Amino acid sequence: MSNMSHVVDFESCPIGTQDFINSCKDAFYSEGVLMLEGFLTEEAVKDLVAEAEDQKELAHYTSATHNVYLTPYQDHLAEDHIQNRQVSSSKGCITTDQIPTTSGLRTIYDSDVFRKFVCSVVSVPELYEYADPLSSINVHYANEGQELNWHFDNSEFAITLLLQSPQGGGSFDYVKDLRSAEVGDMNHEEVEAYVDGLREPTSLSVEPGTLMLFSGRNSMHRVTPTIGDQTRILVVLAYNSEPDISLSEEARMTFYGRLG
Ligand SMILES: O=C(O)CCC(=O)C(=O)O
Ligand SMILES: [Fe+2]
Secondary structure: OOOHHHOOOOOOOOOOOOOHHHHHHHHHHHEEEEEEEOOOHHHHHHHHHHHHHHOOOOOEEEEEEEEEOOOOOOOOOOOOOOOOEEEEEEEEEOHHHHOOOOHHHHHHOHHHHHHHHHHHHHHHOEEEEOOOOOOEEEEEEEEOOOEEEEEEEOOEEEEEEEEEEOOOOEEEEEEEEOOEEEOOEHHHHHHHHOOOOOOEEEEEEEOOOOOEEEEOOOOOOEEEOOOOOOOOOEEEEEEEEOOOOOHHHHHHHHHHHHOO
């Protein structure tokens, strides 16, 4: 397994130092998104892209329609009600069990300094891996025309590492705090205005090697379609704040096409 300092550029991102942690925490709470450019070393980006390209043929491809809240269709509401309105998303995905044991992705995921950093930024005491063998580390592939449409995440926060940008498209658009899941405020009207393109979201163009930590539960987000034949390759690192939790069987079947 590679060493953390081979994969993480501690000079530009000193994730073990309190001043840096404090500034990341401020950015996460004020913007809803923490973006650390140059988090991965150039060498790590190269190695991880090569590794992901090698694994690409193992990816499970899915194409699905969903509403932005990722909730089931509600028969008592009209088809064009924002809670029923369907958008489509498609991607390829490989799972934790398919990531090589020597991968730098495992080095980062398992690292104490990284977990402590994330805990401090998102204000949780402890982070645990998923109990199932699929959900902790995923690599997503978006080929030409593939996109992740508007949605709110079920999880409170998400951590991503961009390995490869497409030639065009692939921009990360988001609207901070558009709903409040905690108090059940779905904010239908404004959500619909963004889905209809009547309002402009914040649009981020992300460079390979960037770590993003964002609160996707209340901030609606999407990734625009890949343009050109270079695949967008993105890693998702997922943790739980409690031990022994598996992703639901329904979600595993939807995302991965298998349970383990
Ligand atoms: O691909 C990305 O940058 C975002 C991923 C995301 O939003 C998700 O997996 O829920
Ligand atoms: Fe998301």
